Amino acid sequence: MSKINLNKYKKGTILLEIQSLIPEKFVNLLWKNGIYVEQIKRKNITTMCMKIKLKDYYKIKEISQRTNTKIRILKRQGISFWIIKRNKVIASILGCIIFISLMYYLSTFIWKININTEKYISPYEIRQQLKKYGIKSGIRKHGVNVHELEKKILKDNNNISWVKVRVEGVNLDLQIFENQSPPKVIKDTDVCELVAKKDGEIVRVYTTSGTSAVEPGVIVKEGDVLVKGEQGKEGETYQVHAKGDVIAKTFYEKIKEVPTTIQERKRTGNKIENLYITLGNKKIYLKNSLNKFKSYDKIVDNDKVIKKEVYYEVKEAEKRFSKEEIIDKTVKELYSDIIRNMGQCVKIVDQIVDTKYENGKYKVRLLVIAEENIAVEKKIDILKDVQK
Secondary structure, three states: OOOOOHHHOOOOEEEEEEEOOOHHHHHHHHHHOOOOEEEEEEOOOOEEEEEEEHHHHHHHHHHHHHOOOEEEEEEEEOHHHHHHHHHHHHHHHHHHHHHHHHHHHHOOEEOEEEEEOOOOOOHHHHHHHHHHOOOOOOEEHHHOOHHHHHHHHHHHOOOEEEEEEEEEOOEEEEEEEEOOOOOOOOOOOOOEEEEEOOOEEEEEEEEEEOEEOOOOOOEEOOOOEEEEOEEOOOOOOEEOEOEEEEEEEEEEEEEEEEEOEEEEEEEEEEEEEEEEEEEOOEEEEEEOOOOOOOOEEEEEEOOOOOEEEEEEEEEEEEEEOOHHHHHHHHHHHHHHHHHHOOOOOOEEEEEEEEEEEEOOEEEEEEEEEEEEEOEEEEEOOHHHHHHO
16 A cells, blocks of 8 residues: 655644653654654653654654554644545545546446347347447447337348337347237138047047047047037037047057177277378378287377377177166167157156067067047038038
8 A cells, every 4th residue: 555645744743652661762763763753751661652743654653663662643733634634535536526427438338238039030140230230239329229220120130020129228128029920710611520640549528619429438540530520409510610629548659679688898998009190191100009909999080290090909798687677778768769759748647568588588568658639620521511
């Protein structure tokens, strides 16, 4: 910490209290160093009070450190202290003014750009367009015309329906609203029925239009009619566009044969390294060791000027698995294969595992029972029905 230059404050005085084993020796040192001391009073054997000039304070402090003397300021007198205090207040006020001015100046810039989009447009695309317009972090606020920016973004993006650009503090906030495809309108005049898209056992039937043709517990095949495209009383029916969900139990089956032993390759820890460089299509070996391994893995590192071939010795050993290990691992593999092809709306209810050992192999069968909506629309040819 820098010291205040006290030499220019000649009219200030300080009343000091010193504590030393031999205070007279401390006073003599002050006189020898040309320090003016007055009004010396002894409090006790080790303590004295004295008045000194403000400009000599640092010298006295240095001497006290050399002589292990404790000094304590009792009183300050003179206009010099008022001037020092005034200068500190002025410096603090100037510091506050500079800080506030700097903060105000920095607040005239945009330091962060927030972009909120919906589904298909990424914030990165909009940010790249803003850079082409000259809009980026650190730009002055008066250089951003939010209404012109909204027009430019709408003009350059056909898949945006509306843009909201606002300056909030030091942030530039963009809200992007994308064009929404109009919903597919199903005409009531399109007469259809609901049929099964796969085999299953009916669990529940929900219809909003049409007449149910099946009941819970019925086994249906692919293509069977689930909901008829007609409504009304017997003898007074009329054709409609059938709507609804038909929840059925469906079955997914996978079978896999797994041997009880496999040949496993393991590295022994022995290896051979060859070093070479290439000139055209030729290899010039700097180190070429004879490969005596019968079975090995070869790794080539050709990213550097001096290329490397490493041969790792491997030995094949027969590894035997327990029945539990085989079944657990195979069931996980089969289950992953089955659910990979399932839709998101399919609910898995149960799974049945069946194993059979024959000819040194385990035959693992996994049956997954699920519940899903199997109803799909099938149009009815009205003219064909009328001709019948």
